[in-house]
Amino acid sequence: MRPLPTLLALSLAAAFGGFAATALRDSLQNPTQAAVPVATPAVAALPAAVGSTPMPSLAPMLARVTPAVVSVHTKQRVSVSPFGNDPVFRRMFPELSQERINESLGSGVIVDAVNGYVLTNHHVIEGADSVSVTLADGRTLPAAFVGSDPDTDIAVMQIKTDGLSALPLADSSALQVGDFVVAVGNPFGIGQTVTSGIVSAVGRSGLRGLGFQDFIQTDASINPGNSGGALVNLNGELVGINTASFNPRGSMAGNIGLSFAIPTSLARSVMQQLVTTGEVRRGTLGLESQDVTAQLARGLGLDEPRGALVTRVFAGSAAAAAGLKPGDVVVSANxxxxxxxxxxRNFEGLQAIGSTVTLDVLREGKPLQLKATLREQPRALAGLELDPRLDGATFAELPERLRQSGASGVLVEAVAKGSRAAGSGLRAGDVVVAASAGGFADLPGFRASFTQAPAQLVLRVIRGNRPGELLMR
Incomplete structure (x- = not known):
């Protein structure tokens, strides 16, 4: 059995969580001394105007934008042992462990001045014990957690004070490649910084380890600490939430013009659900599929190896109601x-419950168009609903960032102490990739594998990148 693929196949310099600015500080305090003085060539200053026309400037627009962009400070208490992560020695010598407070920095955007709602990235505040926000005017305020969605990397906080400025949310679907955009945030903790560029691409997806994706790509620099900051158009309207920059050599290699932001159309939808219910609910087709390889394409009579081959349609699902069948190849959606x-799967994860989607399908090589109304995707499942031998365990979907890295299966979200599942050795954090009835890709597939109760229930699990099998008694 192969272990879970490592998530570090690509370095996504997004400041996921936070960063230490020690190296930058040291370099500022200890600048390199040049051995030989170098003459600096004179540079002519730009004129204030050309004829009677003033030189263009972003300053008036930024005067409205920057008060709505905040710095986000997080603190997290962690236990540090001289034995590292060795579970045996950590249990034997717990008194040697010491508590340490990790601090990190990020950015956020005030989008509702009346209620004090602040948008940021989930990875900026993930695991934090306390969060505070520093406004552009220098005030630092405690921030209350409203909700977050790891699969789209969106989080909502709330601050309470007077005199807040908020950014209006633009229609990000109107963005076009070549539009000018400006990124505002707190890179490397040095203070509020503005960078500019153009929209390099829209609807970007396929980046490993970043959950559901519909990114705006820009060449405006988005460096560590900029995560959660604002991407605005020239009208000073919010078009995206800065989230990541891509650099194969890591963040310290500098910006190479590949930065990504979550469009406001997606951020607005997630925020509305988080503010209203505290969670995000998604629609699903209710099917399993696989990639179309060159060999499968030849066998199916397709012109090219492209599309998602339907391998299973779950009973009572949106796919079943739409008439999808195993063997169909989905080549486009909406x-x-x-x-x-x-x-x-990425397309499904960005759709709301009850939305109707149009699927272009190839069935036996012939084109077919079907419409499906998406139904709710289950978030978690109690083991007792599947089989008495799983009593005490709760199963959930894998984080989408793991799926984007090639993982499949379901996550053991919790195991009750002293339960039947715990007695068989199942632990929270295990990833179940197969059961007695065979493998499955997600929670609906896991549920479907228990249509008939197996005489002997064996789960194939991955624990800490190590595969194994558990006999559930």
Missing amino acids: GQRVDDRGSL
Whole structure:
């Protein structure tokens, strides 16, 4: 059995969580001394005007924008042992462990001045014990957690004070490649910083380890600490939440013009659900699929190896109601190209419950168009609902960032102490990739594998990148 693929196949310099600015501080305090003085060539200053026309400036727009962009400070208490992560010695010598407070920095955007709602990235505040926000005017305020969605990397906080400025949310679907945009945030903790560029691409997806994706790509620099900050248009309207920059050499190699932001159309939808219910509910087709390989394409009579091949349609699902069948190949959804099962799943994850989608399908090589109304995707499942031998365990979908890295299966979210599942050795954090009836990709597939109760229930699990099997008694 192969272990879970490592998530570090690509370095996504997004400041996921936070960062230490020690190296930057040291370099500022100890600048390199040049051995030989170098003459600096004179540079002519730009004129204030050309004829009677003033030189263009972003300053008036930024005067309205920057008060709404905040710095986010998080603190997290962690226990540090001289034995590292060795579970045996940590249990034997707990008194040697010491508590340490990790601090990190990020950015956020005030989007509702009346209620004090602040948008940021989930990875900025993930695991934090306390969060505070520093406004552009220098005031530092405690922030209350409203809700977050790891799969889209959106989080909502709330601050309470007077005199807040908020950014209006633009229609990000109107963005076009070539539009000018400006990024505002707190890179490396040095203070509020503005960078500019253009929209390099829209609807970008397929980046490993980043959950559901519909990114705006820009060449405006988004460095560590900028995560959660604002991407605005020239009208000073919010078009995206800065989230990541891509650099194969890591963040210290500098910006290379590949930065990504979550569009406001997605952020607005997630925020509304988090503010209203505290959680995000998603629609699903209710099917399993696989990539179309060159060999499968030949066998199916397809012109090219592209699309998501339907391998299973769950009873009572949106896919079943729409008439999808195993063997169908989904090649586009709502006009968006579907290259593989990952892109189909990504499309599903960005749709609301009850939305109707149009699927372009190839059935026995012939084109077919079907409409499906998405139904709710279950968030978690109690083991007792599946089999008495799983009593005490709760199963949940894998975080989407793991799926984007090639993982499949379900996550053991919790195991009650002294329960039947615990007695068989199941632990919280295990990833179940197969059961007695065979493998499965997600929670609906896991549920479907218990249509008939197996005489002997064996779970294949991955624990800490190590595979194994558990006999559930």
